[in-house]
Amino acid sequence: MILSGILEIAPNARAIIVFAHGIDSSLISPRNRLVARSLLQRGFAVLLPDLTAKKPGNGVESTVSHDREDIYRTASCLTAIIDWLAVDPATSALRIGLFGGRTGAASAMIAAARRPVQVHAVVSRGGRPDLADELLHDVRAPTLMIVGSKDAAHIAHNRKAGERMRDKPMLELIHGATHLFGEPGKLEQVASMSCRWYQRNLAKCG
Numbered sequence: 469m470i471l472s473g474i475l476e477i478a479p480n481a482r483a484i485i486v487f488a489h490g491i492d493s494s495l496i497s498p499r500n501r502l503v504a505r506s507l508l509q510r511g512f513a514v515l516l517p518d519l520t521a522k523k524p525g526n527g528v529e530s531t532v533s534h535d536r537e538d539i540y541r542t543a544s545c546l547t548a549i550i551d552w553l554a555v556d557p558a559t560s561a562l563r564i565g566l567f568g569g570r571t572g573a574a575s576a577m578i579a580a581a582r583r584p585v586q587v588h589a590v591v592s593r594g595g596r597p598d599l600a601d602e603l604l605h606d607v608r609a610p611t612l613m614i615v616g617s618k619d620a621a622h623i624a625h626n627r628k629a630g631e632r633m634r635d636k637p638m639l640e641l642i643h644g645a646t647h648l649f650g651e652p653g654k655l656e657q658v659a660s661m662s663c664r665w666y667q668r669n670l671a672k673c674g
Contacts, residue, residue, distance in 0.1 A: 475513070476508055476513065476515075477558065477559075478510075482563065483512055483563040483565060483588075483666060484512065484559055484562040484564055485512055485515070485565045486564065486566050487567050487568075488546055488568040489519060489520075489569055490569055490570030499569060499648070499649065500516060502655055502656075503655070503658060506662075510663050517545065517549055519542045535571060539571050539578070542575035543578035547579050547582050550564060553586075565591070566579060566590045566609075567590075567593065568591070570595055571595070571599060573592035573593070574598070575600075576597075577592075577600035577603065580608070580609045580611075581600070581607045582606075584609070587609045588609055588670055589610050589612075589665060589670050590607070590612070591611075592613045592614065593662070594622055597613060597626060597629040604632040605634050606634075609669075612638050612640060612665040613640070614658055614662070616641070617643045617644060617645060618645060622647060626639055638665075640661055642657050
């Protein structure tokens with residue numbers, strides 16, 4: 469498997485955050501880049517991989533089945549990345565956290581379930597962790613789910629996911645935010661919450 473991405477390591481970093489974007493997004497997602505920049509400034513290493521490659525289809529499968537297939541394919545890419553980080557000399561000493569947006573949150577949950585020893589924290593931003601289905605029960609990493617207070621559908625999806633998890637996640641609502649956190653200052657709140665979560669569960673930083 470060959471994957472490309474953007475890897476940045478802050479001086480004296482003790483942990484690395486791997487981003488998982490949704491199937492309709494890319495590594496240049498401005499929302500993920502803003503959060504990644506904030507984490508980098510606070511002493512974390514960050515990796516934004518390109519997970520956009522699609523498996524060729526026959527054009528007749530449903531959107532639901534196609535999305536499910538892409539979610540699990542993305543999770544397999546994340547698992548391969550986690551394995552590489554664990555052995556590469558530049559990153560092997562760094563504790564690993566995952567950050568998933570939209571359907572990327574489900575892929576992050578699946579990867580965390582498959583690699584419970586290596587993954588130490590997960591953050592879902594406006595995500596669909598419920599799409600990880602039965603694997604949610606196997607997630608051991610402390611998990612933070614961030615949802616806009618005006619996004620009723622995703623609040624329900626995240627609560628449903630939390631009910632399936634043996635180790636219960638923390639659900640944080642950002643007041644006045646909608647699904648994409650496009651309101652002024654709301655995405656910065658996502659970054660701040662995420663950093664505090666990783667600081668608590670991965671490593672102390674700046």
